[in-house]
Amino acid sequence: MTETLNVTVDRRDGLAVIYTEGYINNQGGEEIAKVAYKLLDEGYKLLLLNLAGTKIVNSIGISILIEIIEKMLEIDGKLGFCCLTPTIEKTFHIMGLAQYAPIYSDEASAVAQIRA
Protein backbone atom coordinates (compact mmCIF):
# COMPACT_ATOMS: atom_id res chain seq x y z
CA MET A 1 0.00 0.00 0.00
CA THR A 2 3.01 2.31 0.45
CA GLU A 3 3.19 4.98 -2.23
CA THR A 4 6.69 5.57 -3.55
CA LEU A 5 8.22 8.85 -4.63
CA ASN A 6 10.26 9.00 -7.81
CA VAL A 7 13.17 11.43 -7.75
CA THR A 8 15.23 12.39 -10.80
CA VAL A 9 18.03 14.92 -11.18
CA ASP A 10 19.14 17.20 -14.00
CA ARG A 11 22.70 18.52 -13.46
CA ARG A 12 23.35 21.84 -15.22
CA ASP A 13 26.70 23.55 -14.85
CA GLY A 14 26.82 23.98 -11.08
CA LEU A 15 23.07 23.91 -10.53
CA ALA A 16 21.01 20.75 -10.06
CA VAL A 17 17.26 20.47 -10.54
CA ILE A 18 15.59 17.73 -8.49
CA TYR A 19 12.27 16.54 -9.88
CA THR A 20 9.80 14.68 -7.67
CA GLU A 21 6.85 12.58 -8.69
CA GLY A 22 4.47 11.30 -6.02
CA TYR A 23 3.72 11.74 -2.33
CA ILE A 24 6.29 13.48 -0.12
CA ASN A 25 5.89 11.73 3.21
CA ASN A 26 8.56 10.41 5.58
CA GLN A 27 10.05 8.02 3.01
CA GLY A 28 9.69 10.52 0.18
CA GLY A 29 11.40 13.23 2.20
CA GLU A 30 14.26 10.88 3.06
CA GLU A 31 14.66 10.00 -0.62
CA ILE A 32 14.90 13.70 -1.56
CA ALA A 33 17.41 14.28 1.28
CA LYS A 34 19.56 11.37 0.08
CA VAL A 35 19.68 12.82 -3.43
CA ALA A 36 20.29 16.38 -2.19
CA TYR A 37 23.15 15.37 0.12
CA LYS A 38 24.76 13.35 -2.68
CA LEU A 39 24.63 16.47 -4.87
CA LEU A 40 26.27 18.49 -2.10
CA ASP A 41 29.01 15.86 -1.89
CA GLU A 42 29.50 16.27 -5.64
CA GLY A 43 30.01 20.01 -5.11
CA TYR A 44 26.60 21.37 -6.14
CA LYS A 45 25.66 24.37 -3.98
CA LEU A 46 22.69 25.54 -6.05
CA LEU A 47 19.64 23.27 -5.86
CA LEU A 48 16.13 23.64 -7.24
CA LEU A 49 13.32 21.32 -6.21
CA ASN A 50 10.71 21.13 -8.96
CA LEU A 51 7.55 19.71 -7.35
CA ALA A 52 5.36 19.72 -10.48
CA GLY A 53 4.84 15.98 -10.14
CA THR A 54 3.87 16.14 -6.46
CA LYS A 55 0.30 16.86 -5.44
CA ILE A 56 0.48 15.91 -1.76
CA VAL A 57 3.04 16.54 0.98
CA ASN A 58 2.73 15.91 4.69
CA SER A 59 4.28 17.68 7.67
CA ILE A 60 6.87 14.96 8.24
CA GLY A 61 8.05 15.23 4.63
CA ILE A 62 8.21 19.02 4.98
CA SER A 63 10.24 18.74 8.19
CA ILE A 64 12.84 16.77 6.22
CA LEU A 65 12.85 19.47 3.53
CA ILE A 66 13.53 21.99 6.30
CA GLU A 67 16.54 19.91 7.37
CA ILE A 68 17.86 20.12 3.80
CA ILE A 69 17.36 23.90 3.83
CA GLU A 70 19.27 24.14 7.12
CA LYS A 71 22.11 22.15 5.61
CA MET A 72 22.18 24.45 2.56
CA LEU A 73 22.33 27.52 4.81
CA GLU A 74 25.27 25.96 6.71
CA ILE A 75 27.32 25.60 3.53
CA ASP A 76 26.23 28.97 2.11
CA GLY A 77 24.36 27.30 -0.72
CA LYS A 78 21.01 28.16 -2.30
CA LEU A 79 17.86 26.04 -2.46
CA GLY A 80 14.62 27.04 -4.13
CA PHE A 81 11.28 25.43 -4.96
CA CYS A 82 9.17 25.74 -8.07
CA CYS A 83 5.93 24.55 -9.63
CA LEU A 84 4.01 24.00 -6.37
CA THR A 85 0.27 23.46 -6.17
CA PRO A 86 -1.53 26.33 -4.38
CA THR A 87 -2.13 24.11 -1.34
CA ILE A 88 1.48 22.96 -1.09
CA GLU A 89 2.64 26.58 -1.38
CA LYS A 90 0.19 27.59 1.37
CA THR A 91 1.41 24.71 3.54
CA PHE A 92 5.05 25.78 3.06
CA HIS A 93 4.10 29.28 4.22
CA ILE A 94 2.22 27.91 7.24
CA MET A 95 5.30 25.90 8.27
CA GLY A 96 7.65 28.83 7.78
CA LEU A 97 9.66 27.07 5.11
CA ALA A 98 9.13 29.90 2.63
CA GLN A 99 11.10 32.23 4.94
CA TYR A 100 14.34 30.39 4.20
CA ALA A 101 13.89 29.05 0.67
CA PRO A 102 12.29 31.04 -2.15
CA ILE A 103 9.31 29.69 -4.06
CA TYR A 104 9.03 30.32 -7.80
CA SER A 105 6.09 29.75 -10.09
CA ASP A 106 8.09 28.21 -12.93
CA GLU A 107 11.40 26.49 -13.49
CA ALA A 108 12.93 29.01 -15.90
CA SER A 109 12.55 31.97 -13.55
CA ALA A 110 13.68 29.82 -10.61
CA VAL A 111 16.90 28.84 -12.39
CA ALA A 112 17.59 32.46 -13.36
CA GLN A 113 17.00 33.76 -9.82
CA ILE A 114 19.03 31.06 -8.08
CA ARG A 115 21.98 31.67 -10.41
CA ALA A 116 21.75 35.46 -9.93
Place this chain on the structure above:
Amino acid sequence: MSEDVLREVTLALPMVPDMELEASKTAAAIAESIRMSPDRIDEIRHAVIEACINALEYSGAEEVFVTFQVLGDPDPEKLRIMVVDHGIGFSPGDMPKKSKRGHGLKIMRGLMDEMEIHSGPGGTTVVMSKMR
Protein backbone atom coordinates in the same frame (compact mmCIF):
# COMPACT_ATOMS: atom_id res chain seq x y z
CA MET B 1 -27.29 28.90 9.56
CA SER B 2 -28.70 25.41 10.08
CA GLU B 3 -26.29 22.51 10.53
CA ASP B 4 -28.47 19.53 9.72
CA VAL B 5 -26.48 16.45 8.76
CA LEU B 6 -27.44 15.70 5.16
CA ARG B 7 -25.02 12.80 4.68
CA GLU B 8 -22.53 10.92 6.83
CA VAL B 9 -19.79 8.45 5.98
CA THR B 10 -17.41 6.78 8.47
CA LEU B 11 -14.19 4.95 7.62
CA ALA B 12 -12.44 2.62 10.06
CA LEU B 13 -8.80 2.50 9.00
CA PRO B 14 -6.03 0.25 10.35
CA MET B 15 -2.90 2.04 11.53
CA VAL B 16 -0.71 1.13 8.55
CA PRO B 17 1.51 3.38 6.41
CA ASP B 18 -0.36 5.44 3.82
CA MET B 19 -3.79 4.74 5.33
CA GLU B 20 -4.08 8.54 5.39
CA LEU B 21 -4.25 8.51 1.59
CA GLU B 22 -7.41 6.39 1.72
CA ALA B 23 -9.02 8.92 4.06
CA SER B 24 -7.93 11.80 1.85
CA LYS B 25 -9.40 10.15 -1.27
CA THR B 26 -12.76 9.73 0.48
CA ALA B 27 -12.61 13.35 1.65
CA ALA B 28 -11.98 14.48 -1.92
CA ALA B 29 -14.85 12.40 -3.30
CA ILE B 30 -17.33 13.78 -0.77
CA ALA B 31 -16.11 17.36 -1.22
CA GLU B 32 -16.42 16.98 -4.99
CA SER B 33 -19.97 15.67 -4.57
CA ILE B 34 -20.98 18.97 -2.95
CA ARG B 35 -19.14 20.94 -5.64
CA MET B 36 -16.35 22.44 -3.61
CA SER B 37 -13.63 24.20 -5.60
CA PRO B 38 -10.53 22.14 -6.46
CA ASP B 39 -8.30 24.30 -4.23
CA ARG B 40 -10.59 23.87 -1.22
CA ILE B 41 -10.77 20.12 -1.87
CA ASP B 42 -6.99 19.97 -1.97
CA GLU B 43 -6.76 21.83 1.35
CA ILE B 44 -9.20 19.37 2.93
CA ARG B 45 -7.15 16.43 1.62
CA HIS B 46 -3.97 17.79 3.21
CA ALA B 47 -5.71 18.51 6.53
CA VAL B 48 -7.16 14.99 6.66
CA ILE B 49 -3.73 13.55 5.95
CA GLU B 50 -2.25 15.48 8.88
CA ALA B 51 -4.98 14.36 11.28
CA CYS B 52 -4.54 10.72 10.25
CA ILE B 53 -0.74 10.68 10.46
CA ASN B 54 -0.92 12.25 13.92
CA ALA B 55 -3.10 9.32 14.98
CA LEU B 56 -0.78 6.86 13.24
CA GLU B 57 2.41 8.29 14.74
CA TYR B 58 1.37 9.10 18.27
CA SER B 59 -1.87 7.48 19.45
CA GLY B 60 -0.73 3.89 19.90
CA ALA B 61 -4.25 2.86 18.82
CA GLU B 62 -4.90 0.01 16.38
CA GLU B 63 -7.29 1.94 14.16
CA VAL B 64 -8.57 5.41 13.44
CA PHE B 65 -12.16 6.37 12.62
CA VAL B 66 -12.74 9.15 10.13
CA THR B 67 -16.28 10.52 9.85
CA PHE B 68 -17.34 12.90 7.11
CA GLN B 69 -20.56 14.89 7.55
CA VAL B 70 -22.16 17.06 4.91
CA LEU B 71 -24.05 19.84 6.73
CA GLY B 72 -26.67 22.28 5.53
CA ASP B 73 -30.37 22.94 5.06
CA PRO B 74 -31.61 22.25 2.47
CA ASP B 75 -28.42 22.43 0.39
CA PRO B 76 -24.90 21.38 1.41
CA GLU B 77 -23.08 24.26 3.08
CA LYS B 78 -20.21 22.72 5.00
CA LEU B 79 -18.08 19.58 5.27
CA ARG B 80 -17.23 18.50 8.81
CA ILE B 81 -14.58 15.85 9.41
CA MET B 82 -13.99 14.03 12.69
CA VAL B 83 -10.83 11.96 13.15
CA VAL B 84 -11.05 9.77 16.25
CA ASP B 85 -8.56 7.40 17.83
CA HIS B 86 -8.85 5.54 21.12
CA GLY B 87 -5.17 5.83 21.93
CA ILE B 88 -3.14 7.43 24.69
CA GLY B 89 -4.10 11.05 24.01
CA PHE B 90 -1.87 14.08 24.33
CA SER B 91 -1.77 17.69 25.43
CA PRO B 92 -0.97 20.15 22.62
CA GLY B 93 0.83 22.36 25.18
CA ASP B 94 3.21 19.53 26.01
CA MET B 95 4.47 19.10 22.46
CA PRO B 96 8.22 19.71 22.09
CA LYS B 97 9.09 22.83 20.09
CA LYS B 98 10.45 20.85 17.15
CA SER B 99 7.69 18.23 17.22
CA LYS B 100 6.51 17.04 13.81
CA ARG B 101 3.04 16.67 15.31
CA GLY B 102 3.00 20.33 16.26
CA HIS B 103 3.49 21.26 12.63
CA GLY B 104 0.61 19.01 11.64
CA LEU B 105 -1.77 20.83 13.96
CA LYS B 106 -0.60 24.17 12.57
CA ILE B 107 -1.24 22.97 9.03
CA MET B 108 -4.75 21.74 9.89
CA ARG B 109 -5.59 25.08 11.50
CA GLY B 110 -4.20 26.96 8.50
CA LEU B 111 -6.02 24.95 5.86
CA MET B 112 -9.45 24.47 7.45
CA ASP B 113 -12.05 27.08 8.46
CA GLU B 114 -12.56 25.57 11.93
CA MET B 115 -10.55 23.07 13.96
CA GLU B 116 -10.84 21.70 17.51
CA ILE B 117 -8.97 18.99 19.38
CA HIS B 118 -10.24 17.02 22.33
CA SER B 119 -7.67 14.71 23.85
CA GLY B 120 -7.32 12.72 27.03
CA PRO B 121 -6.48 9.26 28.37
CA GLY B 122 -9.28 7.72 26.26
CA GLY B 123 -7.96 9.04 22.97
CA THR B 124 -8.05 12.02 20.66
CA THR B 125 -10.77 13.55 18.53
CA VAL B 126 -9.99 16.17 15.89
CA VAL B 127 -13.01 18.02 14.54
CA MET B 128 -12.48 20.28 11.56
CA SER B 129 -14.72 21.83 8.98
CA LYS B 130 -14.72 23.88 5.84
CA MET B 131 -17.50 25.87 4.21
CA ARG B 132 -18.48 24.92 0.66
